[in-house]
Amino acid sequence: MTQSPSVKLERIDACRVRIPKDAVPGMRVDGIIYADETLMKSVGQDPCVSQVANVATLPGIVKHSLAMPDIHFGYGFCIGGVAATDPENGGVISPGGVGYDINCGVRLIRSDLAGGELRSRVAKLTDSLFQHVPCGVGEGGEVRLKGRDLDDVLSRGSAAVIERRYGVPDDAEVTEARGALDGADPGCVSDRARQRGQGQCGTLGSGNHFIEIQVVEEVFDAEAAEALGLKAGQVTVMIHSGSRGLGHQVCDDAIRDLRGVPKAYGIDLPDRQLVCAPVHSKEGQHYLKAMRSAANFAWANRQIMTHLVRQAFSEVLDRPWEALGMHLVYDVAHNISKMETFEVGGARKSLCVHRKGATRAYPPGHPEVPPRYRKVGQPVIIPGDMGRCSYVLVGQPGAMESTFGSTCHGAGRLLSRHAAIRAAKGRSIQKELAARGVYARARSRAGLDEEQPDAYKNVQDVVSVVEKAGLSRIVCRLRPLGVIKG
Amino acid sequence: MEPARSGYEFLEHTADVKLHVWGPTLERLFAVAADGFYHLLGELTPAGDGERLRIELQAPDLTDLLHDWLAELLFRFDTHGQCVEDFFFQEITNNRLVVEGRVWPVDAARSRFDSGVKAVTYHGLDVTKQAGRFEATVILDL
Numbered sequence: 195m196t197q198s199p200s201v202k203l204e205r206i207d208a209c210r211v212r213i214p215k216d217a218v219p220g221m222r223v224d225g226i227i228y229a230d231e232t233l234m235k236s237v238g239q240d241p242c243v244s245q246v247a248n249v250a251t252l253p254g255i256v257k258h259s260l261a262m263p264d265i266h267f268g269y270g271f272c273i274g275g276v277a278a279t280d281p282e283n284g285g286v287i288s289p290g291g292v293g294y295d296i297n298c299g300v301r302l303i304r305s306d307l308a309g310g311e312l313r314s315r316v317a318k319l320t321d322s323l324f325q326h327v328p329c330g331v332g333e334g335g336e337v338r339l340k341g342r343d344l345d346d347v348l349s350r351g352s353a354a355v356i357e358r359r360y361g362v363p364d365d366a367e368v369t370e371a372r373g374a375l376d377g378a379d380p381g382c383v384s385d386r387a388r389q390r391g392q393g394q395c396g397t398l399g400s401g402n403h404f405i406e407i408q409v410v411e412e413v414f415d416a417e418a419a420e421a422l423g424l425k426a427g428q429v430t431v432m433i434h435s436g437s438r439g440l441g442h443q444v445c446d447d448a449i450r451d452l453r454g455v456p457k458a459y460g461i462d463l464p465d466r467q468l469v470c471a472p473v474h475s476k477e478g479q480h481y482l483k484a485m486r487s488a489a490n491f492a493w494a495n496r497q498i499m500t501h502l503v504r505q506a507f508s509e510v511l512d513r514p515w516e517a518l519g520m521h522l523v524y525d526v527a528h529n530i531s532k533m534e535t536f537e538v539g540g541a542r543k544s545l546c547v548h549r550k551g552a553t554r555a556y557p558p559g560h561p562e563v564p565p566r567y568r569k570v571g572q573p574v575i576i577p578g579d580m581g582r583c584s585y586v587l588v589g590q591p592g593a594m595e596s597t598f599g600s601t602c603h604g605a606g607r608l609l610s611r612h613a614a615i616r617a618a619k620g621r622s623i624q625k626e627l628a629a630r631g632v633y634a635r636a637r638s639r640a641g642l643d644e645e646q647p648d649a650y651k652n653v654q655d656v657v658s659v660v661e662k663a664g665l666s667r668i669v670c671r672l673r674p675l676g677v678i679k680g
Numbered sequence: 681m682e683p684a685r686s687g688y689e690f691l692e693h694t695a696d697v698k699l700h701v702w703g704p705t706l707e708r709l710f711a712v713a714a715d716g717f718y719h720l721l722g723e724l725t726p727a728g729d730g731e732r733l734r735i736e737l738q739a740p741d742l743t744d745l746l747h748d749w750l751a752e753l754l755f756r757f758d759t760h761g762q763c764v765e766d767f768f769f770q771e772i773t774n775n776r777l778v779v780e781g782r783v784w785p786v787d788a789a790r791s792r793f794d795s796g797v798k799a800v801t802y803h804g805l806d807v808t809k810q811a812g813r814f815e816a817t818v819i820l821d822l
Contacts, residue, residue, distance in 0.1 A: 268695075294798050294799045294801075294821050330793060331794075386755060401795075401798070442799045442821070443799075450744075453740075610695075611693075611695075611696075612690065612692055637793065638794055640795060644795075680796060
């Protein structure tokens, strides 16, 4: 199904556009895209709008098929897609609603360092990160996971590697789901996926994954910033990475294994990449258990890299990381599916929530928000693209009411990789970044050229919409100082 | 001048890569698909002579077979740092292929790596035959 200008769209308010359920045959609910006029203009002719309509055809879908303002084309679900299905009503789980990079996510590490005093050492610190953290294609890590060790990581995520000296217990307290989803089963992860993952835990990967040294440039919500341990001028480190080859293989396996399954359950799909199975089916459960295992692998991955980041800083600055105050602020997933409870039609229901390029954003008071943040809401970390600012937000009640506790995850590409490479011809992206005060190290030239700032939409436009829509509130803006990429 | 009878090209795609391949036979189609895949990965230098290998794949249809062929190459590269070359298709039908070739480990220090491929997607993947030419477009998730 490709987008045609004739898919009916109705603007609801300044932040939302509706696709009414009679716009496309088979839709069970309306679609709602969170976007203002400007963002919607850039979305305009893109087939991602049809993808929102396609998701609305899934059995058991509840309320709306949603898309966040960073919406762009994906496989099955658009990136920025959110959908919840009711397992008691034949609701399905769809791997396309999670993505190939299961639990791609972001974590933010704070510090007691000030950007001003660190300026002369940013290059050395970035070089140290580049040495310590394996990144790029073909870069294996120091951790080799096989057999029972790998099973343990797949079952227990962050905790499994924290116990192996790659962090402290408090790191798990400020990780979404405490760094592990219940209901994982390593036995559901294929041998091929295990082989792909065994040398990759604690490695950054390539593409749009990065580790960035940043400074808190501006604080917008002083109370929330204080609760998160953040203040203007402070140095932070952000890690953006996922489940590496293991997760990618789990998704590929699932799309193959589920071929033919929708038909067997009488499910008619407008797009093959929306392949799915009822949550309450052996096929659905098999994927869920494998997906949770991959999600746990990703949390372990980011946890190991946290340790390596702390090690890198400690070596350069010649102090232990604890003395540098390098504690974890929070870690969020933005490609995942979880069973979460929401009020639907006056009753509390356990729903299968898909977030594909979308982040959980629980409000103040929610029991799953760590006690230290419960007054202000769950931290939401929104990475900007390379060379541009990132944001920290906190979840708001509007998200629970309207988007199954979800908000955006980032910016979204504007230029194709080829167009970005063409635009970079004759230029040194590395030098241009340096002129903007960003010291960049990348394993491949393509890693810089394809990921240049102009290749992405402006994340500021995206976070403005989710704030205006009441989904989350902006706490502070972070400016990059140094970045490493694959 | 006549267009090449077989070949590959990369088409525009916002976030990932679209590999368009064509050839007069299935053997050529699958061979240029491998060429395109390795081109995307970068400039790979072998470490040593490698060893002989045999790959056997079965799939419900030709589209899945092409997916599985590229997925196999990706798996070998991502997991074992290996490249497959000097191959020939002992057998290739709509449902099965048997390949004999050499597999060699990549010399990371003397190679240039360009793009990290996460997966071979099924999106828009369809092997067609028209006017004596096989054709397909594969989207690779980066």
